[in-house]
Amino acid sequence: MQSRYFTLTDYPTGLPRRELFALETQELPELGPNEVRIRNHWLSVDPYMRGRMSGIRTYVTPFELGKPMEGGAIGEVIESTDAKVKVGDRVSHMGGWRDIAQLPAQGVTVLPDHDVPEQAYLGILGMPGMTAWTGLNRIAECKPGDNVLVSAASGAVGSLAVQLAKAKGCHVIGIAGAAHKLAWLESVGVEPVTYKDRTAGELSDAIQLASPEGIDVYFENVGGICLEAALSQLNEGARIAVCGMIDSYNAEKPAPGPSNLSQLVVRKAKMQGFIVADHWSNYGYFLNEVAPQVAAGKFDYQETVKEGLESTPEAFLALFEGGNTGKMLVKLEG
Amino acid sequence: MQSRYFTLTDYPTGLPRRELFALETQELPELGPNEVRIRNHWLSVDPYMRGRMSGIRTYVTPFELGKPMEGGAIGEVIESTDAKVKVGDRVSHMGGWRDIAQLPAQGVTVLPDHDVPEQAYLGILGMPGMTAWTGLNRIAECKPGDNVLVSAASGAVGSLAVQLAKAKGCHVIGIAGAAHKLAWLESVGVEPVTYKDRTAGELSDAIQLASPEGIDVYFENVGGICLEAALSQLNEGARIAVCGMIDSYNAEKPAPGPSNLSQLVVRKAKMQGFIVADHWSNYGYFLNEVAPQVAAGKFDYQETVKEGLESTPEAFLALFEGGNTGKMLVKLEG
CATH class of the missing domain: 3.40.50.720 (NAD(P)-binding Rossmann-like Domain)
Known part of the structure; x- marks a missing residue:
């Protein structure tokens, strides 16, 4: 099975140019032990990613040039060699900027069972x-x-x-x-x-x-x-x-x-x-407090959705031009 | 008895000019109940006083034009109608920028009994x-x-x-x-x-x-x-x-x-x-911790001393030109 993913070809100065992002394809290897393969439904693009494009270590490590970029994503497990994460599970993880992600199972979180759309875990509940x-x-x-x-x-x-x-x-x-x-x-x-x-x-x-x-x-x-x-x-x-x-x-x-x-x-x-x-240890506490209110429709959370993997760089760049109301998301086909 | 004191004649823009400070004289009235008269030995000048010269309320009220200016001072009580503050007591108070201060007794603090020079209460212990x-x-x-x-x-x-x-x-x-x-x-x-x-x-x-x-x-x-x-x-x-x-x-x-x-x-x-x-309620705690170390000579506290009431504006203005090492003080004669 193939994965299509974006790489960064050079570290930008100023607003990154579209050409710096390259769409690549690779043939995925067989799953190793305790790995999962995920078909992504939703990708997140966020302003903090600009910090990973500087080549200088700040609070996040820079993207490696030529390697698959990373970011929040929601998808469905289509193959697994792990006992805890099963085929059909909907999960959140950091293998974004790509359609099919293959990751160690310990890096993915099975979505909890609240009555909310799955992409909420990239936004209001993420x-x-x-x-x-x-x-x-x-x-x-x-x-x-x-x-x-x-x-x-x-x-x-x-x-x-x-x-x-x-x-x-x-x-x-x-x-x-x-x-x-x-x-x-x-x-x-x-x-x-x-x-x-x-x-x-x-x-x-x-x-x-x-x-x-x-x-x-x-x-x-x-x-x-x-x-x-x-x-x-x-x-x-x-x-x-x-x-x-x-x-x-x-x-x-x-x-x-x-x-x-x-x-x-x-x-x-x-x-x-x-x-x-640094505060992620409070995530469960946050979810307990906020998720029921989201499920009850108490918040008006906005989304701006771009369609298709190819639109990911445009979605990211639009963040710096006021192009989003609420959470900017990329929706993948399939 | 007369008091000589400085007033501010106008609110300055930029670094105040020397001419804005006027030396005045007034005949002091008889002491009212619970008042004290103090012969000042030491006056303090401090950068924060610039904030009181703006005519705009910041965290301290502005100096009133034509009225005696204020600031930290150390002196000796020469007359008192208060039971707690006695003639001969050495006190710290806010009636600075003048030679003789006359104040409500509740506004003065009798210096504690540590073996330090009295002006230390305007600096390291003030x-x-x-x-x-x-x-x-x-x-x-x-x-x-x-x-x-x-x-x-x-x-x-x-x-x-x-x-x-x-x-x-x-x-x-x-x-x-x-x-x-x-x-x-x-x-x-x-x-x-x-x-x-x-x-x-x-x-x-x-x-x-x-x-x-x-x-x-x-x-x-x-x-x-x-x-x-x-x-x-x-x-x-x-x-x-x-x-x-x-x-x-x-x-x-x-x-x-x-x-x-x-x-x-x-x-x-x-x-x-x-x-x-805002933190003055901790002053006793601070004094207990630091005063014995000062008395024991553990700190090298610097002073820059100008002589005579007339030099007070110059002492103040020198603060903005790097004219002091450590605490800037004015020493009064007598």
Whole structure:
């Protein structure tokens, strides 16, 4: 049986060009002991993958040039030499960017039995959901009644962060760009604020209008003017969970940071970066809390779906151009 | 009896001009009930006072134009209508920028009985010492064996932070400018690193050379290139205590922040501002721990002393030009 997969042919500078991604084919070997073969149904593309394309070790190891790329995926087991993972099981795993994955069984997780679509485990019940939940609760110590600001608020992580904060009884303000994203925020009870065509000062004023009592928690996905505007509106003892700074991921030369970082002193505020992988031991706890609410339809989780393995690079690149509402997914045929 | 005191005549932009400070004289009224009259021996000038000259409420209320300015001071009680504070008591209080202070007795603290010079209660055993101790222990959660970086490391707060960290068994790196400051750092067992004529990148390289195993704790007093260089050298889980950012206090227009703030995510680091006043309930605990060590000569605390009430504005302004090693003090005659 053959597997078709993407490789990275060179480490990009700036926004990666489409040509850097090459679609390859290989004949899969027989399964070794305790291995599984999986037909992928859904592939995940995520901004953090840009960090694996730098050739420099950050918090994840770089993609190896010419080797199959990796990423979250959901599929069905079609062959197994492992006692615990059986043919027909639906599983989540990291063998994405390909149609057929062949992996050690210990690297795959059989999906739990909640009444949700299987791709939810790449979004609201997967890494993005767990990231939103961890940042909000564990890093920013969000409490009912807090004024919570989220940047990239209609993105995969942001769209869950705003809804988790709403469910907690917070006043939530979301920053986004396109009109349909702002409309979606409003539809889930979030105060929408656009960053488009605004300076940091103008964005700060707009946040103040949306949250006259200031900001207690800021869930940061963007950096740039969003961070500068948020710093200006912090309340005393505010907590900033830094999930990412997508604004800078493709920067060819370093862009200056906010000029008002001393607000951290003035407001006695905390700003803390985190990587969800470090908190994965809480995943079961997260799932117990959030999965029943998802099954009950309590969250409006958005998906943007591209069709076919070939569209994976385009799906990934669209993340940096505001091309997704909610979780960006690739749906495979078959 | 007369009191001579400084007032601020206007709120400055940028570095305050000397002419903004006016020396005035007033005839003091009779003492009311529970009041004390104090002959000041020592006045404190501190960078945070710049924040009180902005006319905008930050974490301290602005100085009122034309009214006596305020600041830490040590003096001797020469008249009292209060049962607890007696004539002859040596006290610390906030009625500085003047020779004779007249205050409610509840606003003064009788100095404890440690064998230290009285002005130590404006420095190592006062607000700067308490600031260093709080930032290091309570905010940055410094542990024995940590690699600790301190900016403005020979300043009033920095010079205590480096020595407290040394006493804790840490490897300590200090950033300073002038040669005699670097020499002093070396004399107390701290790795000296100069920021002079260096870019952020060059400073980062110099820090790496002084601390090849990275930085676990950064005690931040400066901002600017010091922060950018420090961010590049953080270890995983590093903690930054932001005490101040003196680099920006006199800036007439906002200077950009560091371009590498996303290191907070990559290194899962925490950056937290604090104001020592919020932690004053620990002052007794701090004094019990540190005062006996000061009395035993375990710390080399530096002072820069200007003579006479008239020199107070010059002493204050010199803080922004590297004019002090350790605590800047004004010594009054009589």
